[in-house]
Amino acid sequence: MPEPMDATSPLLELRGIDKTFGAVQAVRGLSLSVPAGEFVTVVGPSGCGKSTLFNMVAGLDEPDTGGAMRFKGRGCHARELLGRVSFMPQRDLLLPWRNVIDNAILANEIEGADRKTARAKALRMLPEFGLTGFEAQYPHQLSGGMRQRVALMRTFLFERELMLLDEPFGALDALTRSIMQRWLLDVWERHRRTVLFITHDVDEAIFLGDRVLVMTARPGAVKLALPVNLPRPRPAELVTSPEFIAIKREILAAIEEESMKSFQSSGMAA
């Protein structure tokens, strides 16, 4: 359901968002703005509040009062985003009693789609996700990479303008991961959604993103937003090009600074 929205306003806008869990402030003064169609990658030291950011944008956690959240140009509470954003959490979280197809259509089923139609659509999408012939398999019969692709398929089938992917390739080995990255770009070129993508791999962040956000140590905020002006489609060799290396150097320096901060603060606390 495309809602009317003026072309100039970003799809998602956060201003001065805070989030506190008891005594822990996970996020402080976080602001970001994501125009429609952009692929934004987020890197930062672990525990800096990346998943917390996603939970808020997915509508699962309400930010502390004070900040402002806008989606499609309209101010909103986080909970109003439940069912309006396509969220893929850090683990695949497939349901063990559902086979590949029925896991893939879980979100569609919940939004009330006809099960038969949804299944037929998912079946047509199987080859694109490298799952041909596996429709009737159960999660415990699949490899880690395949489970991840089923989870991605579930996320793509839940057709929302904004997709949140939380370290989708974090558990994969380096080779599978690089194959999956190129595959994801390929799929993304064809389906064109707005993507927020968390990773702890700087190469991955640059290779995939139109823009890389580097987060500060906890409490998390955006430290650096760096556009990646590298042409698409991006070949695998891109990672060794001087332009790529230059961007990588800048991002690594920012992460290093933040990692030192969190290291020192935890050292002082101990």
Add this chain to the structure above:
Amino acid sequence: MSGAVALPAPRGAAGLRRAAPVLMGLGRLVLGLGIAAAVWEGAVLGFGIRPEYLPRLSAILSTIAATPEAYAAGFLRTALETLIGFAAGVAVGVLNGVLFLRAPVLRDMLFPVFVVSQTIPVIAFGALVVLWFGNTLLAKAVIAFYLTFFPVTVNTLVGLQSVDPRQMALLRSFGATGRQVLLRLLLPSALPQIFVALRLGASLSLVGAIVGEWFGDTTGLGVILLQAMYTEQVTVMWAAILCAAVLGTGFYALVALAERYLVFWGAEA
């Protein structure tokens, strides 16, 4: 939206592949039973055990064969009491579990009452039930129910509470309602735990039905058992015990079979 728990069971080829080992197992079971029967028969004959202590299996079987209608009627009656009590216990137990999950206040209020109710010896409780319901089929089913609903309540609650909160969050992010989360995630997740209680309940509900019959009735395996005890007809007593064993084992096997079919994914980390 379907109201039932969305649990697609594996079909077709998977079912066929699973049938072969089941048949093999069945073959081994029959063999085992045959050996046990032979040992029984042989031991009674070989050691000269007096029939007051242990009659020969063949004697017991021929006792049953002499008046099969009586045993069949008793078997069916007891089976019916067991099944009704079990079904009601499972339904109430699962409902309790869901209710206690959704309303912890209710759990804190009712759970102690349930625990106290379970400490009443089933014999004492049976006397009460017969007072209330008379010598009806319902009275026996109520005792079977009383022994079943508590373990099912506890295990359903434990199963529902052990669901992965991240999976809950995922479904909520899709915009799932509480009912959808319950049917598509919570109940299927709790199924392995629930089945542990169902297997227990299958045995307990039979105990309940038989104990219930001891308070007076005209048909049922418990009745046959009691009458044989009073008239010192040892073979008849053994015949009733054999029938109860067949009923109990059969019922347990059915529940275990349903578990294998429904909880096919096994425990996952």
